[in-house]
Amino acid sequence: MSATVNGIRLEFAQGERLVDLINRSNIQLSQVCYHPQLGPIETCDTCLVEADGKLVRACATQAADDMRVETNSPQAAAAQREAFDRILSNHLLYCTVCDNSNGNCTVHNTTKLLAIEHQEIPYKTKPYEVDMSNPFYRYDPQQCILCGRCVEACQNLEVNETLTINWEDPHPRVLWDGGVPINESSCVSCGHCVTVCPCNALMEKSMLGEAGYFTALPEQALQGMIDIVKDVEPEIGYSGIMQLSEAEAEMRESRIKRTKTVCTYCGVGCSFDIWTRDRHILKVEPAHGAANGVSTCIKGKFGWDYVNSPDRLTKPLIREDDGFREASWDEALDLVARRFSEIKTQHGPDALAFISSSKCTNEESYLMQKLSRAIIGTNNMDNCSRYCQAPATTGLFRTVGYGGDSGSISDIEQAALVIIIGSNTAESHPVLATRIKRSHKLRGQKLIVSDLRENEMAHRADLYLHARPGTDLIWLSAVTKYILDHGLAKQEFIDKWVKSAEEYRKSLEPFTLAMASERTGLPVETLEKVAGMVVEADSVCICWAMGVTQHVMGSDTSTAISNLLLATGNYMRPGTGAYPLRGHNNVQGASDHGAMPNFFPGYQKVDDPEIRAKFEKAWGVALPPKPGLDNHMMIDAIHDGRLKSMYMFGEEISLVDSNANYVAAALEKLDFFVMQEIFFSQTCRYADVILPASPSLEKEGTFTSTERRIQRLYRVMEPLGESRPDWEIIVDVANRLGAHWTYKHPSEIYEEIATVTPLMAGVTYERLEGYKTLQWPVAPDGSDQPLLYTKQFKSADGKATFYPVPWTEPSDQPDTEYDLHLNNGRLLEHFHEGNMTYRTEGIREKTPCTFVELSPELASERGIDSGALVELDSRYGKVTVQAVVTSRVRGKELYMPMNSVEEPVNRLTSSYTDKATHTPAYKETAVRMTVLKPDGANPLPRTNWRFGTPTPQKGVEVERKWARSDYREPGQNLVQIKSAAPTAAGEER
């Protein structure tokens, strides 16, 4: 179709908004409240245009065939100016002394675009103070133009539902939880509101007084300058004033650096620009990330202080007597090389082991496994996917072939039904969770959650399943059997694509609904309802995480998930598939790039002679033929005396491996232990040499997120002190051992990876430049696969396989002595033990320590309340911790987050593991509880978001603004359109 805009014929597809058509055609049009990722919110009226002779909001109107649009007719121009004048009555233009004047301020740029010289409606102050209570951002009601972008982002994009505008008030403003200080509200400090605010009303505190040349002036001087500006405005007009501020803004360009990076916390893979002035982080600005757009969570938006923490390691350390002394790089590296050589000569290569970091880059994992295999000669190589993700990968290998998410986050977003199992997604993968919350709230997506805790997603779900611990496999298999038995399966899909159907059907015989109900505690009707919802949904995605994988039957439950998807035809289409939610930012990439005992990069088997010959040729060495030890086996091997030395980077094994006391005892026994870290971690205490490394902001490379998305990160700042990027250190160690590696930049490492790894054959740094991404497998021509299995499954015959799985009893079960079940997992604001997040003061303020969640029933039985000090002891160790009483947990089930270095939950966990992968059964722990002190202060301060009271509503609710008696439509004949354009809410307005 085509329309005429300002006399130019423009083509468009049905459904395109006028504003998008206009923007795409580079026609200038004011639009203050419109943000493409939020959709039209219609609060500002500055986008009024004449369409077929009527004034309409371009943001809320669909282009129509043969429509005649004028963006600058006298009537449209007058309406736009009138609308913007009203905005300025809420906003003081003091751009020269404003930290938001950086060339991208929407209000500033609109003033210029509309050539505003003077204000018709004078600025009016509002009877409110600036709210500085949140540690990370401030709200200045005096500057708030009431565009509502922040409200829309909070209500309908992040879906935390904290922000509203009191449209009926004589002085509307943005409210948190209906009108409490920000820090006492349910605000999770995700930063969405600050990111989308078009002016300086919401700003990162890290920007204040830091971005401009004159913005650090004392309050009084600043006010003086603002007054001067107001005084001269009638005479010289805004254009004169703006020239000055723009000259100042241009000067800022020379000292403010904007660098694209990828978040270093969870596996969602958010990317953003980091603004810095020298080493000061001004702000994190998300905009174009393939996974996140403008979204972030508290960690990605505000959790970067650790990079400049005064306790960063900046010099190599060597153990001496009972402590460590500083050493030069040469001395430390010489010592590492000498001891590795000695141990290899004396005990053979398999006396050494290597552990790569899931926080570090793909290139670094590749080099570490190459060092292990090609230089030392051992396959004793692993990464922390062993602790969480390996069972999910195994489940997928068994059934569909690739060990990765079968689609993208956008597939989860568009599914008709999402099932989440054993995942606290809103806290562990916050930005991914926003996409589900949004679809559930606005598009009618259905949600089933199975988890021991009634976490946020469970609370929002259409159906919440609280099955007994360790019984997910049973209900999954029973539901699949019910579907098959009742002829509800997608038989055509099975016949065409899935092998072993009969064998599988037979294996399901024990899983009757009656048996499942008895074992899981879920009523038969509930199981039937699950089956009904699955078969009724056009497309189903299942997301799962550590609540599934960290069990003795973790691989089998993951397999059962995939079996259910196969039986119901929920693969090979958009909006379907299996989504193991990867934990660390690069846990997917570490395994993809060969940091595993049995695989070269790209999951090529080390015991396949042909594959090995390929790598021997490429690397010019003979390679060990047998798979090595995984990191669980390594700990046993140290105790047995078989393993003498370890080289590990970016991994807090002494806290994050299960049965921490046993692990610590092993580390103490090592003859020679090299740690490469950014801080003196708990694990560093056992090291003989500590090499100071650089965090992600100080290096280049690539990360691979949960959706198999490979993304580049760029160096934001130089390495601190003498610290160095991990890849450079690994190269130096290898070269001292005779490697002759000549890599000068991570791109050269990736060139090599691509030549030996068919899965990544077409990956190049050029194809990943800036915000460009690739989702593996990547063909030599650079084409990638956002959705796996479009033409076939990954197997020799292209078919998937039903893989029968029996149920295994959980390991460490409660009994009369250890009578409580302990579950554990993440928290929104801390990443794992908190080595990085505790170094952000604001995060520490909000969540200062760990705690254990108890049910109200148990608390009353033991006569305690929140704040009580309790000792938990298991068959393996004990911790002392304060209690939080909450109905998130039930009965005798406890939950302890991982955020503690002092009292880590893994002192309590056992050494039992998943049968197939050796992933520890962290989620199977029985404990008993002794009350040490029945009361005390709640370990969660009142300023924690968990105490807030959200105020859900449909969005900005602009209709309430239009209903105000003082609202007048700008221009002569604005048509209060019933637009057919979809809003962010997916509704028609």
Ligand code: SF4
């Ligand atoms: S927010 Fe924008 S328009 Fe307002 S004073 Fe700052 S730079 Fe100027």
Ligand code: SF4
């Ligand atoms: S605080 Fe919210 S309503 Fe106010 S200007 Fe910023 S985005 Fe708009």
Ligand code: SF4
């Ligand atoms: S922690 Fe995860 S969700 Fe949060 S910003 Fe980083 S990648 Fe995104």
Ligand code: FES
């Ligand atoms: S851009 Fe604000 S109403 Fe259209």
